[in-house]
Amino acid sequence: MRNKLDQVDFNILNILAENAQTPYTDVAKKLIVSPGTVHMRMRKMREMGLITGATLSLNYAKMGWKMTIFLGIFLSEISMFKKVMEQLNDIEEVVKIHHVTGKYDIFIKMHARDSFHYKQVYQDDILGIAGIRGIESFISIEENLERHIQFVEVEE
Template identity: 35%
Template structure:
């Protein structure tokens, strides 16, 4: 994975839009003391570089009936079937993340269910048939921290460097 060197304007833009993805570009431009066109160009550049992966509305799972969140460590009967299992996991809408990890698990997933009974059904009816030797489930009661990573660099330094840039 390539690491991109970001200048002070890039970092300031990223901090502003990470705090509020719906902030208008003109408001970002005013905060950065540059033109709206400059912000638009920078956003396009950051997207093309893969620094920005896009923007999205985040649906609160609880508000649409998914009251149980769990992390499940999967142990495959046949680890060589890994790619096939990943493709099958993509077909299960309750699976929202799948990670390659170190440690004892072959893979680690995040799933949502309507309740504990639904969670049991998902594990038994949808996950077990994928060729698991076993799984370990950790139910999350509440995400107490859920945030973007901070941008490296000094805010005060960035403010001084950006002034007058166009």
């Protein structure tokens, strides 16, 4: 059981995926287990590398960052991948970077306060990265869903 998940583990993950700030005592009450059990299970899942941290879900628009943009990036040479990723990682407006298959080599998500801010980041920071051959931009009009998968135990 040390490196195997069971339904209690999945139920803990489901509750905390909904709200990572739920106290372990509340999780324990919902699952009818002891708070110590929740604490031990969480420690086990961290040690397994299953849980790597906890984050806040932020409403960027309410904080004045009104644009969410996705960029499909084409590399001039695939060998430039690591260097391009490192430089994209240094741009604070970039919040997700994916190495993908298909049409693009890299797909990123970024936020900007407005179109002027986006233009500044795009032209000054992103286009200046050596190894980028081309970019396609997609501006998000509205996000309608953000969630985690609901996990259930799978029998082998």
